[in-house]
Amino acid sequence: MDFWATVTVLFRRWYVTVPAFLLTVAAALGVYAVAPKTFVSTSALVLTLPVTGGSLPSDPKFPNPRTNPLVSFDQGLSMTSSILIQALNTPRAAAEAGVPPGGEVTLKVTSGGTNPELMPATPFIVITCEAPSAEQARSIVVKVTELAARELRARQQQVKAPPATYVSATVVVPPTEPDEKKGSRMRSAVVTGALAFFVSLFAAFAAESFARHRLARRRTRAASAPLETAASNGARSPAGHEG
Known part of the structure; x- marks a missing residue:
């Protein structure tokens, strides 16, 4: 017809x-x-080296030169961010951040790429949370952002790195105000x-x-x-x- x-x-x-x-x-x-609402909140961190670099001088009389942490990125920071991303994507980290079981809340920690499995070599850590309420989405992002800093410090303490060489997680994008995701x-x-x-x-x-x-x-x-x-x-x- x-x-x-x-x-x-x-x-x-x-x-x-x-x-x-x-x-x-x-x-x-x-x-x-009647479709359930979903709110999205994000934050972004960048790993930086201290101004004196990632190593201690062999002779205290000749200390390492002071450099700008924002121009001293190397592959070591990318590897550190990959390790930290893997640690933050575990069920233990999700539970510590307050993610309830059941699948209503989605937490993603990536290096900024659309495919988290590719792990592009960047020192960035992007935290994204989708939750049924705006308060819950932002609260989880805030907790994961704080957890990232604690986890980074604990990893460096675990390998007994000198405190003067500790890598820092600098928040470049604070947890954003949740936006409603209307696409679904x-x-x-x-x-x-x-x-x-x-x-x-x-x-x-x-x-x-x-x-x-x-x-x-x-x-x-x-x-x-x-x-x-x-x-x-x-x-x-x-x-x-x-x-």
């Missing part, structure tokens, strides 16, 4: 199409209204609307098929009625002649 034939059926069966269309709109609005709710409404539209289209064609079937039965009965009348008259005429 071509496009215009379909449009003709929809207009012909308007008493089915219009209620179905209204139900489609109501269903889409209902899904959008909108997608749910669109999918529901599309599904309801196809259901209404099916209902219109079902009504058309039913109407055609009834019309065909009426025509068949109308065509067979004269034949049945003639047959009944023919069956009675001999009896009347003999009488």
